Amino acid sequence: MDFSLTREQQLAKEMLEKFVENEVRPIAAEIDETEEFPIETVKKMARLGMMGIPFEREIGGAGGDFITYIMAVEELAKACATTSVVLSAHTSLCCWPIYAYGTDEQKAKYLPKLLKGEHLGAFALTEPNAGTDAASQQTTAKLEGDYYTLNGSKVFITNGGYADIFIVFAMTDRSKGTKGISAFIVEKGFEGFSLGKIEDKMGIRASSTAELIFKDCKVPKENLLGKEGIGFKIAMSTLDGGRIGIAAQALGIAEGALNEAVKYMKERKQFGKPIATFQGLQFYIADMATRVEAAKNLVYKAAWKKQTGQNYSLDAAMAKLYASETAMYVTTKAVQIFGGYGFTKDYPVERMMRDAKITEIYEGTSEVQKMVISANILK
Amino acid sequence: MNILVFIKQVPDTNEVRIDPKTGTLIRDGVPSIINPDDKNAIEEALRIKEEHGAKVTVVTMGPPQAEKALREALAMGVDEAVLLTDRAFAGADTWATSLVLAKAAEKLGYDLIFAGRQAIDGDTAQVGPEIAEHLNLPQVTYVEKVEVLDGKVRVRRAMEDGYETLLVKTPCLLTCIKELNNPRYMNIYDIFTCYAKEIKKMGIDDLGLDKEEVGLVGSPTKVKKSFTKGPKAQGEKFDVPPHEAATIVCEKLKGMHLI
Ligand SMILES: Cc1cc2nc3c(=O)[nH]c(=O)nc-3n(C[C@H](O)[C@H](O)[C@H](O)COP(=O)(O)OP(=O)(O)OC[C@H]3O[C@@H](n4cnc5c(N)ncnc54)[C@H](O)[C@@H]3O)c2cc1C
Numbered sequence: 214m215d216f217s218l219t220r221e222q223q224l225a226k227e228m229l230e231k232f233v234e235n236e237v238r239p240i241a242a243e244i245d246e247t248e249e250f251p252i253e254t255v256k257k258m259a260r261l262g263m264m265g266i267p268f269e270r271e272i273g274g275a276g277g278d279f280i281t282y283i284m285a286v287e288e289l290a291k292a293c294a295t296t297s298v299v300l301s302a303h304t305s306l307c308c309w310p311i312y313a314y315g316t317d318e319q320k321a322k323y324l325p326k327l328l329k330g331e332h333l334g335a336f337a338l339t340e341p342n343a344g345t346d347a348a349s350q351q352t353t354a355k356l357e358g359d360y361y362t363l364n365g366s367k368v369f370i371t372n373g374g375y376a377d378i379f380i381v382f383a384m385t386d387r388s389k390g391t392k393g394i395s396a397f398i399v400e401k402g403f404e405g406f407s408l409g410k411i412e413d414k415m416g417i418r419a420s421s422t423a424e425l426i427f428k429d430c431k432v433p434k435e436n437l438l439g440k441e442g443i444g445f446k447i448a449m450s451t452l453d454g455g456r457i458g459i460a461a462q463a464l465g466i467a468e469g470a471l472n473e474a475v476k477y478m479k480e481r482k483q484f485g486k487p488i489a490t491f492q493g494l495q496f497y498i499a500d501m502a503t504r505v506e507a508a509k510n511l512v513y514k515a516a517w518k519k520q521t522g523q524n525y526s527l528d529a530a531m532a533k534l535y536a537s538e539t540a541m542y543v544t545t546k547a548v549q550i551f552g553g554y555g556f557t558k559d560y561p562v563e564r565m566m567r568d569a570k571i572t573e574i575y576e577g578t579s580e581v582q583k584m585v586i587s588a589n590i591l592k
Numbered sequence: 593m594n595i596l597v598f599i600k601q602v603p604d605t606n607e608v609r610i611d612p613k614t615g616t617l618i619r620d621g622v623p624s625i626i627n628p629d630d631k632n633a634i635e636e637a638l639r640i641k642e643e644h645g646a647k648v649t650v651v652t653m654g655p656p657q658a659e660k661a662l663r664e665a666l667a668m669g670v671d672e673a674v675l676l677t678d679r680a681f682a683g684a685d686t687w688a689t690s691l692v693l694a695k696a697a698e699k700l701g702y703d704l705i706f707a708g709r710q711a712i713d714g715d716t717a718q719v720g721p722e723i724a725e726h727l728n729l730p731q732v733t734y735v736e737k738v739e740v741l742d743g744k745v746r747v748r749r750a751m752e753d754g755y756e757t758l759l760v761k762t763p764c765l766l767t768c769i770k771e772l773n774n775p776r777y778m779n780i781y782d783i784f785t786c787y788a789k790e791i792k793k794m795g796i797d798d799l800g801l802d803k804e805e806v807g808l809v810g811s812p813t814k815v816k817k818s819f820t821k822g823p824k825a826q827g828e829k830f831d832v833p834p835h836e837a838a839t840i841v842c843e844k845l846k847g848m849h850l851i
């Protein structure tokens with residue numbers, strides 16, 4: 214067994230840490246306040262190959278590996294959960310399904326620009342009435358000549374307001390239930406496709422969470438992803454991988470909050486000494502650090518399994534469940550350690566606590582992860 | 593155009609400790625980085641490459657571990673890397689260091705040479721200028737702007753109270769300061785190929801140098817003693833009018849036999 218990073222991963226970590234300190238951390242609080250999507254940061258990330266880390270160079274990727282991509286999400290999340298989910302949704306939820314299910318023509322057409330970060334990607338499954346119950350899709354797609362006509366709407370779509378390419382799910386044959394769902398590659402400019410409401414959120418506030426509206430939207434039939442009827446399978450397998458990204462985001466948030474708490478405990482004095490000398494708080498740190506370490510092991514084990522071609526669906530669900538709960542636990546404790554100051558916007562821990570919550574909800578709520586885990590175990 | 597960039601691996605701290613017995617730097621336990629000015633040198637070479645086309649080669653003299661600095665430079669996008677390493681090079685002063693670097697430059701060929709102004713550990717700012725002298729090349733130090741023209745470069749040299757603009761024939765050597773540019777980060781593309789690239793290694797024989805010319809033996813500088821400044825004792829404070837203060841100061845200085 215070997216837990217060490219490769220030389221390449223080590224260099225990548227050094228680069229990511231510098232990038233985050235110089236380019237991401239300084240604006241994290243500001244974009245949380247203004248809700249301004251970090252488009253300039255995305256452009257900087259693109260120049261460094263960060264928008265296509267785990268994909269081969271031949272198709273426009275950066276030639277890195279999955280573990281390095283997970284590390285990038287984690288490092289970004291230590292300072293800014295918003296920026297990390299932009300990367301995670303783009304890579305795991307848009308680039309990956311095209312890579313895994315696309316035809317050679319689709320890959321050649323869409324991947325180079327996506328992987329170089331010239332285009333941003335998004336994934337549109339959730340609907341007002343199809344959340345956890347994603348199979349009850351109301352959006353329909355009807356083949357008419359050379360086009361599918363899409364009608365319906367999607368909600369809560371990450372990167373929605375800024376994405377160029379969307380993976381959109383719709384019913385092609387309602388009589389077949391989940392086997393009647395299909396996936397499509399939809400471009401921003403397609404006729405009949407428009408943006409609706411942009412959500413005002415508790416956390417990850419600068420990530421653009423948008424409603425998508427399809428009104429007789431014409432999608433060329435060659436933009437069907439995979440075959441008709443395998444849309445649900447595409448969605449579920451995409452989310453299996455995406456969950457490792459969200460788990461890494463949760464892990465990064467927890468690590469970021471732990472670091473802040475440790476730093477503050479050494480500086481803040483009460484009763485004439487640093488609060489770090491109080492055993493009550495020391496025990497918090499012990500619990501926080503232990504859970505972070507456990508989460509980290511789950512996240513990297515799942516990432517390693519994916520990278521080495523093993524079945525990772527159970528590991529991904531466990532990693533996401535535990536890392537997101539850890540993020541909530543650690544950020545809540547961090548605010549506690551900061552006392553009243555932690556409750557103000559003068560320190561980053563209140564933002565981290567707000568950001569942590571979403572990791573228990575999207576890409577399958579904690580309840581859904583437990584369904585996946587128990588179904589795997591009880592089968 | 594062939595551009596050589598001399599880079600030095602330095603400990604990641606401004607507080608280098610010195611072994612009081614040997615007078616050499618203690619490097620154990622301190623993470624190593626590319627000397628900051630040298631990153632500006634790399635960035636400028638890469639910028640010129642992107643604008644005009646060039647082959648950029650980084651060169652360092654150091655122990656085998658200095659390879660890490662070269663890999664980092666490759667991960668920033670330089671084309672080739674050369675490690676000058678030999679037991680005989682150990683303990684070199686700036687003269688012996690610059691001689692080895694100059695010989696390497698001769699062997700490798702160049703149209704333009706960049707060095708950092710100053711290394712954050714040795715701190716002498718002598719190596720760049722000395723390489724130029726060994727090679728009999730024009731040199732400009734404290735460079736904060738470079739423009740490549742036909743057969744020459746226009747460079748801006750920072751002065752304490754302004755700058756000089758100089759037109760210099762190539763080949764020449766320029767030493768870089770941090771005002772020159774913003775060094776780029778390593779990038780994922782080059783990080784994942786940098787270890788597959790071969791690093792050219794050259795020792796004393798490859799450079800055609802004698803043992804007497806290099807390393808500690810070839811170093812005219814003799815370090816008699818080096819020490820860290822001890823902390824100053826706390827001063828005495830007198831809250832008195834100026835004329836009384838003057839008397840007190842004179843008495844004290846007399847007492848110490850300084851006046
Ligand atoms: C900021 C943000 C970004 C998002 N990004 C995307 C995106 O990019 N693409 C996308 O497609 N979607 C996205 N979503 C949607 C997200 O995945 C859903 O919100 C999530 O799946 C839950 O669905 P819901 O909100 O409809 O909740 P519901 O499904 O209504 O769930 C309500 C509660 O009931 C629980 N519950 C539901 N069913 C069961 C059951 N059978 N057993 C036990 N408990 C159950 C849930 O766990 C939850 O606690 C995003 C959401 C948010 C808030």
Ligand SMILES: Cc1cc2nc3c(=O)[nH]c(=O)nc-3n(C[C@H](O)[C@H](O)[C@H](O)COP(=O)(O)OP(=O)(O)OC[C@H]3O[C@@H](n4cnc5c(N)ncnc54)[C@H](O)[C@@H]3O)c2cc1C
Binds near residue numbers: 654
């Ligand atoms: C007697 C003596 C013994 C010494 N022994 C040791 C020793 O055992 N170990 C040790 O580490 N140091 C030793 N030194 C220090 C050594 O002389 C200097 O570190 C070295 O010569 C470079 O000088 P500098 O650091 O002042 O570089 P500067 O002149 O400040 O550097 C300017 C620029 O020159 C280039 N440059 C400098 N050094 C190199 C290099 N090695 N490779 C490529 N480019 C370079 C870089 O571009 C750098 O930015 C010794 C010095 C003396 C006087």
